[in-house]
Amino acid sequence: MTKVRIVDTFFPVARGGTYCIPGPFGAGKTVLQQITSRNAGVDVVVIAACGERAGGVVETLREFPELTDPRTGKSLMDRTIIICNTSSMPVAAREASVYTAVTLASYYRQMGLDVLLLADSTSRWAQALREQSGRLEEIPGEEAFPAYLESVIAGFYERGGVVKLKDGSIGSVTIGGSVSPAGGNFDEPVTQATLKVVGAFHGLSRARSDARRYPAIDPLESWSKYPSVVPDDMIEKARELIRQGSDVGQMMKVVGEEGTTIEDFMLYLKSEYIDAVYLQQDAFDAIDSSTSGERQKYVFTLLAEILESHITITDKTEARRFFHQLTQTTKDMNRAEMDSSDFKELEAKLRQQLSEVS
Amino acid sequence: MTSGTIVGVNGNMLTVKFDGAVSQNEVGYALLDDMRLMSEIVRIRGDLADMQVFEDTSGLQIGDVLEFSGNMLSVELAPGLLTQIYDGLQNPLPRLAEQCGFFLQRGTYLDPIPRDTKWTFTPKTKIGDSVTAGEALGSTQEGIFEHYIMVPFSFAGKYTVASIADGGDFTVTETIATLKDEAGNTHDVAMLQRWPVKVPIEA
Secondary structure, eight states: OOSOHIIIIISOOOTTOEEEEEOOTTSSHHHHHHHHHHHSSOSEEEEEEESOOHHHHHHHHHHGGGSBOTTTSSBGGGGEEEEEEOTTSOHHHHHHHHHHHHHHHHHHHTTTOEEEEEEETHHHHHHHHHHHHHHTTOOBOGGGOBTTHHHHHHHHHTTOEEEEOTTSOEEEEEEEEEEOOGGGOTTSHHHHHHHHHOSEEOOBOHHHHHTTOSSOBOTTTOEEOSOOSSOHHHHHHHHHHHHHHHHHHHHHHHHTTTTSOHHHHHHHHHHHHHIIIIIOOOTTSTTTTOOOHHHHHHHHHHHHHHHHSOOOOOOHHHHHHHHHHHHHHHHHHHTSOTTSHHHHHHHHHHHHHHHTTO | OOEEEEEEEETTEEEEEEESOOOTTEEEEEEETTEEEEEEEEEEETTEEEEEESSOOTTOOTTOEEEEEEEESEEEESTTOTTOEEOTTOOBHHHHHHHHOSSOOTTOOOOSSOSSOOEEEEEOOOTTOEEOTTOEEEEEEETTEEEEEEOOTTOOSOEEEEEEOOSEEEOTTSEEEEEEETTSOEEEEESOEEEETTSOOOO
16 A cells, blocks of 8 residues: 555555566656655565665665654654665675565564565666676576576565464565666566566656656556455556547547547547546645545546546537646645545535536 | 685686585675675585675785685664665665765674664563564564564574563663573573575564
């Protein structure tokens, strides 16, 4: 439970599960990591900054103590351990650093706590393995990575999971590994080996981050094997809509808005609407940045209702204007406390706007 | 203590000829002037061990001595881990910076857990109780969590609590309990335990 809508609703990660975030640099991995460590339903956070640029690590080190923990109101650092091994430090220690991190995480798991381990980035770690393997004069595998790369990666992720302890309490280690594939090529060995063993994949996309859509998790490429907070068939419908909307969007780039039928145009607007009000989240707004599971369920059901209703507008300009208004109202609703009167008012306003056109 | 001599250097990889017994993933220290450079065995062939050094290796020569520690690469587990900033070998970076300045010196290793901090120990077991690895002997408060002091994960089999501290303030290395194994030998237990990083904890 991360309280990030696109994660919990569309691509959830179970406690004790594993997930992977491949992302080109600058796609918002760090921000996403901070938000997850702050809001995730875990006790202890272990961050392994492995082989990242020193500048990036310094940023993490400087910002982390300043983040406030929503649970205690004190610094988030009080329940965090940071292991850092920047790209300027010796390579061999980098190989050890992820193991150090996972051992510390399992230690706290033995006390019945839930631990989140964020490893950033496992690609750099794999590079250290490659360097070591090369020096040992072993026969290289694909892209000169050692032939045992896959089993080493699998062995690392297998150290996550839920355990039942002798006294009956339950502890867990959730592992989130980021991968930085060279040139954004997801077909390279590290990404592929990781995808085989993780339970969820949050593909960050450059296009989305350039379009200033946060979090930049690509709704079409990502997947998860864990159960969501809302029923599967609703998710499937929403994903189908987003997929169609993106197809229409692509087509419109070629044939222009005039060449698009009103039905297709409506699909496009609907998918943009759900993107703007549900997939995207305001990281700087205290309420919007952390949406509880219960709230996600409620709002998502409401949105599904809106998207399924038949809208009778036939004019494209009119339709665009209508969705703009709808988006604005829903965004305001996102920023309101769930039980407040503002929230209820905005919800009523939303329903009224909808009834005027259907 | 087993020692060896360096017969080859390739980047951060050393080939070491040793006499005695060594094991895979064992830690050794290459001696260079007054520095001790930490390294780990990654492969053993015959009486040659390939070791990766966790530091810059410039200056090491053929014939230099390397001392094996007898332990695998391990981390220290004890109260006081939270809020720390470590490097990949569990060196506390802020304290390291206090000692060496902004440029870290190779071969400097500090205790990951401060040895002088005292923690309030509250026992959860009493003399005569039977315990196994991973069971809580007592606890201490670390931040917002109750940090369990467990029977070290490396203790195989059943143990009987022979003595246990009544509570009070202890440093992480002070003995808080003694355990008796089935053969009748006693073992001292402190709040701090070590665990090799490449082995998953199963307790």
